[in-house]
Structures are given as structure tokens and as C-alpha cells.
Amino acid sequence: MKTLEITYKDEYAIVQMNRGKVNAINAEMVSEMREIFKSIAANDQVKGVILSGQPHYFSAGLDLIELFQYDKNQISDFFSAFGSLYLELVQFEKPFISAITGYSPAGGCVLAVASDNRYMADGEKYVIGLNEVAVNIQISQNLTEVYAFWMGDGLASKYILEGKLLTGKEAVSAGLVDELVPFEDVLGRAEKQMRLYMKADQKIWRNTKAKIRKHLLEKLDVNGKNSLKEAAELWWKPEIRSKMKAYVESFSSKKK
């Protein structure tokens, strides 16, 4: 795979996002991620997945520079595929743990909130959160549900409405992140938790996860096409398009 590196351990897999320095998410990465999670779901030998990132960047979120070039069909397809990926991750039945190796805003956070545990690198610059409101992207109902699942309705309301990026400490306090660990130990901490899960009877473990997520799954619109349709539409609103252009240009110039 071009954007992912997969390592198989005895009982579980490590999926490392591997697209440049910041792991910006584009159509290809979404497609490969859907493929690998489907393959693992169907493989009885692989009993769990850890999703990991690059040093300092779990994922910087959607690749807005690439997405800004997409035409209407491409945007519509992208949001539909990304909405489907998210749903597939939330519905994934086996243990799924995020090793958040750094910065993880918006789209990066979307992947992480679907997992059962989130261990995050301890560092001031490593922020995480659904900051869609602040970057003029329409968050979907499906995303607000999972945020509320982890942090409760009250904090989810507060943080989503202000488009907040949380520091590690804020994220732990809010229930969004399980633990902060030194950067070099993030993957190890995730693997330790995975080995703990491997000790359980896997049928009981999966039954239990299904029970815990029952009401969450009932609340989700499981048609991926609907999930981010509104976001795809608002993407083309002229005021938003021009703000996005300014954002992309400022970001492109920073990169130089």
C-alpha cells in the first residue's frame, strides 16, 4: 500500500499511516484504509488493530491542499468515502486502539475517536479535536455522536461549538484521550493494552463491545453517502470557498 505500512504481530496488526511528514488524508489514503480494515475484519488470525502515525503527526487531517483542487464529483466522492471509512471504523468489532504519535486535529481526530482506546504523545504541540467549526467545515451528525460518547454531551457541545483543539491534558480530562505517554512509548502503551485484550475470551470481548456501542450505533446514520453530504455541499458555498482558498494559500506558503 502506498499510504499505509502494515505490520503483523502474533495476534494483531499495526497500521501505520505513512503519507509524508504530516499524514494528510486524501482519497487514496481513505481507500487504502477502508481496504485494510475490511481485510482485517475478515481475517480470523488477526484479532485486533493498532492505528499509528508519523513522529509528531498522527494525522494533520484532511489534505486541504489536494482537496481544494477536487471538482464537485471528486469532493462528493471523497466525503462519501471518508464518511464510510469512519462508520466502518466505529462498527469495527475487534479491539481497535489508536497510538496518537502527535498532532491530530479534525480528520486525524475522526479516525482516533472511532477506536476503543487512545494513547497520545505528551507534548505541548500535540493537539487533538474536532475543530471543524473553526475551519469552516460542516461537522456531521455521526461525528458529534461519537464525540459525545467519549466526553459526554456537555463537553462535546462546548468544544465542538468553539471548534476547539485540545491539548493532551485537556483531552485526558475530557475523556477524549486515555493516557499521555512520552512520545517514544505511545506504540508500546497501545500494544500493552492490546495484549491485555488478547487475554480475554474474544467472543465475550466482542459481545461486550457490541453491547457498549449498541445505542451509539443505533444513533448513527449508517449510510455513508448521507453521512458527509451536507459537508460536501457547504464546501462550495462561496464565502467558505474563499476562506478555504486563503487558508490553503497561507498553509502552502508556510510550507516553503
Add this chain to the structure above:
Amino acid sequence: MKTLEITYKDEYAIVQMNRGKVNAINAEMVSEMREIFKSIAANDQVKGVILSGQPHYFSAGLDLIELFQYDKNQISDFFSAFGSLYLELVQFEKPFISAITGYSPAGGCVLAVASDNRYMADGEKYVIGLNEVAVNIQISQNLTEVYAFWMGDGLASKYILEGKLLTGKEAVSAGLVDELVPFEDVLGRAEKQMRLYMKADQKIWRNTKAKIRKHLLEKLDVNGKNSLKEAAELWWKPEIRSKMKAYVESFSSKKK
């Protein structure tokens, strides 16, 4: 308006409750508040509302001294109107922030819990909470829903069942209040948050609020007449009436 003072800023309005020293809520105040919020909801020039109070008193809650004189029809009308006001506040689509300038029990808290953010004056005497059980008033289902929204079911159960008034610190810890600030900075803090909200695309902001409150609104009985019917009935239970009388008398004598 007799009980409210309205200030229009560039993009938002400040509604200051202005009924005596303690802002006790009576039929007239409820009526005026419903009117102003309806007018703001319909006014495209006003994009948000801050609700504020008097120094040291956001609102001491229902004006029990006046309500004690109401006859059956008046009580029934009052609870119906107050229940409707509360529902209109919870359903208000634009940014709505409470600047809690002091003491805010029962009815004062009812107004505040409907808003998106609550900034509260830091001071030992400034308590807040739905203490209905402790003052022999029947809380409505609609009120328990919003309390649980902000603090989770567990804390809502604990605090409602004991009729607890929370200190500022307890309220922040419970998620009922966002931040404590020095008394003189409460309104300024609310305005700072409002200006942050004004930076967002307002269509996206309101869509987002609708998503976050979707399940809450689904749980509410949106017929204001039902909402506090039970409270109006229990109001006339003889044991409760005599306790209320003693309370009103003790409170009236304290005032002298």
C-alpha cells in the same frame, strides 16, 4: 421593558434581567423574556444573545412571595408560561450565553442551563443548581433532561435527588458552569466567547448546534402546557402549601 434591559451591540444583544435586587422571576418577567427572545430569533441583524443579571444575583429564582398570592388559574398560567420560556430558550438556534453575575438557584438555574455557555462570578455565596426537591417543588422531566445533558446522568441524579445547590467550584467540576471569573469580568468573558462564535460561518454554527442538541430536543415534551403541569398541581398539596407559607414568611421577615 419593565423587567429587562436590552443593549444591542454590533452583532449580538445583551439581555440584563432588571427586577429589583435579586431578579426574582414573576409572570411579567417571563412574559417579557419570551417576547425579547422571540424578537431576537426573528431578527437577522442580531446573531446571538447574552443573558445577564444584577450584581451578586443572576436571579434568585421564582418570586415565591408573589407566586404564593396567585390563585389556581394564575399558578397554572405561570407554570405553563415558564415551561414555554424554558423550552424556547433550549430550542433557541443562535449562540446564547449566560453571564451568571451571582446567586442562581432553581428558576435562575433553569434559565442558565438552556444556554450554550455559562460563565459565573467567583464567590462563596454564588451558588447554582436545580434544588427543587429541597424546596418542595416538583421538577419537570424537561428540566432533568438538560441537567443530565450538561453533567451526565450520574451527577444529575445525585444532585437533583438531594436538591443540591452547587458552589462555583462544584459547578465547574460537574460541567454545569464553564468557568469562574472575577465578578467584574463575567460579562466581558461572555462577550469574548460571543465574539469567537461570531467569527464562524453562522449557518455552519447553527447547523452544528442543532446536531449537538438533536437527541436532547427529541427527549423534550415541547408542549409548554404539559411541561410544568405536575408542578402546578403539587403546588396546592396542603403539606407543601404550608411549608411554602413558612418559607415565604421566613423569607419576608429576613428581608426586613
Add this chain to the structure above:
Amino acid sequence: MKTLEITYKDEYAIVQMNRGKVNAINAEMVSEMREIFKSIAANDQVKGVILSGQPHYFSAGLDLIELFQYDKNQISDFFSAFGSLYLELVQFEKPFISAITGYSPAGGCVLAVASDNRYMADGEKYVIGLNEVAVNIQISQNLTEVYAFWMGDGLASKYILEGKLLTGKEAVSAGLVDELVPFEDVLGRAEKQMRLYMKADQKIWRNTKAKIRKHLLEKLDVNGKNSLKEAAELWWKPEIRSKMKAYVESFSSKKK
């Protein structure tokens, strides 16, 4: 009663579990507990219940040594009765407080989570939690609902999936326990809270509890036979049976 000791105070009852040193729960204890709670529910003179345990042990949970000897019918009957007891406790309309005098894992925690308040002995060895996953027992949907009620979905997910036993401090932080008090004050603290509840109008108090638990009760499968059916079935899975055997043997040898 053989396994319970009942003390009637002026307005409420104290039910002390009284089955050996550790209060392991067997069919007889479940039957007696269902009987006493039904009797109290029907008795207008008794307005609340405190459930207490033995010094250092609230209840060590199900009596696995005895249950390991049960045949298929007995296990099926036991889980059905225990599921019904749990439902009856969650639906109990009067004030119900747990005085957690010590260790309280799995089945001990099941009883405690049904109550309105939990006061727990402060001590390192006194852990509490639904650790079913860790001991190869299938937790029921009904149990996950109440855990999520007290601690929110996020923490409930985290702790249930790892079969976590929480220390007192962790339990308070999670909202599972209200307060830690010195061992000798646990019952006194519970009685103090009960006396506070007795000051309220009892009709208002019970109405209020019904409102707070409305959605929780709607989520429960109130047919006790269904409630723990899955647990009874998985009980006989060969791998689980053999792990249970090893556990029972290790536990039996420790006791000597």
C-alpha cells in the same frame, strides 16, 4: 433470613448481607434479597433502604465455588433470578443507598450500581467494578446501561472492556462511588444521606427519581429471564469452563 440481617429504623431499613466473611452471592441469598426488597417496596412505613455488607467485604460477588457445582438448570435459574433481582433494584422507587463496607467486585458491584448513592470504605484493598470480561463472564446489556448511567459511555466502555477493578479513588473520579469515608463511618454516612432524603416530600422525591431514571428504564430489557441468558449459555463454553475450574481451584486453595 439466613443470609441477610434486617434492622428497621424509624423510617427506613438497613439490609446487611450476612453470608460468611465475604458475602459471596448464591441462589439462596438472591432469593432472600428479592423477598426483602419486595416486602419493603410494599410497606408504607418503610421509606428507604440501605444495603450494607461485612467488615472489609461488601460482597465478593457471585459464589463461583458453589455456582461451579450447579447443573444447567440451576445455572439458568440462578442467572435468571439474579438478573431479576438486579432489575428490581434498579426499578426500586424509594431511596436506596449502598454502604460499601469493603471489597465489591462483579456481582457485589451489580447490587451497588442499582442504588441512588454509594459510600465506600477508604482503603487500598477495597476495589469495585464490573470486571466480568477479566473473569470470563458475559456481562449483560442491562448491566452496561447502568454503568454508563453513572460514569458516562466513555469511561464505561474503557473500564468494562478491560474488566477493570477500580480503587476507591478511581471509582470516585469515575462517578461510580459518591464518597470515600473511613471504614467505620460508611454506614453512618449512608444514614445521614437517608435522613436528608426523608426531609423531602416523598411523593416529590419518588416522582423525581422516576424522571431521572426514565430513559435508563426504557433501555432495560425488563424480562429477567432474558437479562442474563447469554451469560448462562457462555458459562458452559468448554474453554471458559476450564478457566473457571482453574480459578475456583486457585481460590479454594487460597482459602486454606
